[in-house]
Amino acid sequence: MIGCPKNLNIHSRRIMTDKFKVIVAGAGPGGCIFARDLATAGFDVTVFEKGDYETIGHNWSDAMERSALEATGFPAPFEGAVNTGPLVKSTDAEGNPTGIYEQHAYPYMEVWAPDYSSRKAVNFRYVTTDRRALGKLLVDQARQAGAQVMFHHEVVDVLLSGGNSLGDVEVTGVVVKDIETGETQSIQADIVADDTGFHAVLRTKLPASTGIADKFSDDEFGMVHRTVRKRNKNAIDPVADHYRYGYQTGYQWIQYLNEDEIDTGAGVRHDPKSPNPKDIVEEFISRHPSISDEIIRGGGGLCLVGRSPASLVAKGFVVIGDAAAQTIPMTGCGAGGAMMGGKFAAEAVISAASKGKNDCEALWEYNRKWFVDSRRGANYAALTALRNILQDLTHDDISFLFRKDILSDAMLTDSINGLFTLPDLPTMAKTLAGGITRPSLLLKLNAATTAGTKIFKHYLAYPKTWDAAQFAAWKLKTDRLFAATISKKAAA
Ligand SMILES: Cc1cc2nc3c(=O)[nH]c(=O)nc-3n(C[C@H](O)[C@H](O)[C@H](O)COP(=O)(O)OP(=O)(O)OC[C@H]3O[C@@H](n4cnc5c(N)ncnc54)[C@H](O)[C@@H]3O)c2cc1C
Structure with missing residues (x-):
């Protein structure tokens, strides 16, 4: 399935039937x-991807949510001493590499305090997945289902009609540039999907008055660096897989990929005052002789930890993945969220098409699935509030919370897996007793939990159907709730 089909099969005129013509910008997960999923349901789907099949995805392996992989048709491996199962990396009879999952298993992850004074055992519901191998497999599956995937084609603009508000604007197609020839053409479609990553190339070209066109701001990003190194098996260095949570405003990790390879990296807040994550990684490697100088792969860059636009749909339009901030705010893990976003959006489009409609009302189901039914949007929004208020905690404060078990196994398990923990009485009592010697820290924790709870409940009250007035009121309240988390941080 490598290369581009010769015949573009692009219609110049749209014909609305119960099987829409669909254009997708970006071949991310x-x-x-x-x-x-839409091609499988018989829709006419074309994906335009500016990159290349051979270099799709990242040149490293990511921690991906087991549940998202399974929900989208990729059975997660069985975690024994090592991962086993049909999708675990291996070689075939001809010696060619197969599989997408790394061999090393870690049902529990050690999570350390920044000063190493205490550690927790987190039920880490992830599987380390080779993003290049997965990226190719996803493209192959889309093609096998009948979608055309056009590499070296950049979507440079959206075609709009109607008014400027969310209910009035209509996305009617895209302008695509063939990167090899430089030619551009306008193509119409019933549905356009923006999966262009955190630049959200199409969403940010909608009229500002839709309320969903904002670019992500600098403080909605982390800066990440990771390197995969050959393991030095002769070294006496009993370092195990672990995360160091809250270190330098972010986190730092080491995890084995298999017997021979170690992945280590760090992420920090995207801020000129933050240290360079590469320096953090180098310092860590200098203390661990089991990590050799031999670099196998790796990379890094900006990693989105921001919040979703208030609606993921407009007429003729859906936004998916990083472009929709479907990432876990505590870690920046977004590949699983993107796959779930793609699945929910496809289900909503199929149901809208069965009614012969592509407007906000018909596509609203996607918003409901993301924000309410799956609770992903509600959880991520509440965790964003926590992060806004707590991200300035010192190493000393975070380490204190670890030692007092206020940051407990259960609480860290939830937040690392993208779940907001609603406070219960025993936890509140333990927090109060444990934190009594640090009243200002207790106040900050209380502010964060209260804001998170309010925001979580507010998202569960997301409008049931598209209604311009209800949506405007919901969005106004959302913006106020988040503004309060920023001012609480500034006041702290
Ligand atoms: C260093 C780093 C580490 C990360 N680690 C993890 C991790 O461990 N676990 C995890 O789950 N997530 C991780 N992430 C985040 C994860 O990579 C993203 O959340 C995920 O890839 C988003 O998927 P997506 O579907 O939005 O598409 P993306 O992966 O963002 O891909 C977008 C695609 O659109 C294409 N494109 C962009 N603009 C255009 C255009 N105008 N026209 C056509 N094509 C276009 C791009 O070439 C790209 O192929 C990490 C990110 C970084 C940077």
């Missing part, structure tokens, strides 16, 4: 699942 979210866009591919969306394209695959």
Whole structure:
């Protein structure tokens, strides 16, 4: 399935039937699942990807949510001493590499305090997945389902009609540039999906008055660096897989990929005052002789930890993945969220098409699935509030919370897995007793939990159907709730 089909099969005129014509910008995990599921349902789907099949995805392996992989058709491996199962990396009879999952298993992850004074055992519901191998598999699946995937094609603009508000604007197609020839053409479609990553190339070209066109701001990003190194098996260095949570405003990790390879990295807040994550990684490597100088792969860059636009749909339009901030705010893990976003968006489009409609009302189901039914949007929003208020805690404060078990196994398990923990009485009592010697820290924790709870409940009250007035009121309250988390941080 490598290369581009010769015949573009692009219609110049749209014909609305119960099987829409669909264009997807970007062949990331979210866009591919969306394209695959719609093509499987018989829709006419074309994906435009500016990159290349051979270099799709990242040149490293990511921690991906087991539940998202399974929900989108990729059975997670069985975690024994090592991962086993049909999708675990291996070689075939001809010696070619197969599989997408790394061999090393870690049902529990040690999570350390920044000063190493205490550690927790987190039920880490992730599987380390080779993003390049997965990226190719996703493209292959979309093609096998009948979608056309056009590499070296950049979507440079959206075609709009109607008014400027969310209910009035209509996305009617895209302008695509063939990167090899430089030619551009306008193509119409019933549904356009933006899966262009955190630049959200199409969403940010909608009229500002839709309320969903904002670019992500600098403080909605982390800066990440990771390197995969050959393991030095002769070294006496009993370092195990672990995360160091809250270190330098972010986190730092080491995890084995298999017997021979170690992945280590760090992420920090995207801020000129933050240290360079590469320096953090180098310092860590200098203390661990089991990590050799031999670099196998790796990379890094900006990693989105921001919040979703208030609606993921407009007429003729859906936004998926990083473009929709479907990432876990505590870690920046977004590949699983993108795949779930692609799945939910496809389900909503299929149901809208069965009514012969592509407007906000018909596509609203996607918003409801993301924010309310799956609770992903509600959880991520509440965790964003926590992060806004707590991200300035010192190493000393975070380490104190670890030692007092206020940051407990259960609480860290939830937040690392993208779940907001609603406070219960025993936890509140333990927090009060444990934190009594640090009243200002207790106040900050209380502010964060209260804001998170309010925001979580507010998201569960997301409008049931598209209604311009209800949506405007909901969005106004959302913006106020988040503004309060920023001012609480500034006041702290
Ligand atoms: C260093 C780092 C580490 C990370 N670690 C993890 C991790 O461990 N676990 C995890 O789950 N997530 C991780 N993430 C985040 C994860 O990579 C993203 O959340 C995820 O890839 C988002 O998927 P997506 O569907 O939005 O598409 P993306 O992966 O963002 O891909 C977007 C695609 O759109 C294409 N494109 C962009 N603009 C255009 C255009 N105008 N026209 C056509 N094509 C276009 C791009 O070439 C790209 O292929 C990490 C990110 C970084 C940077």
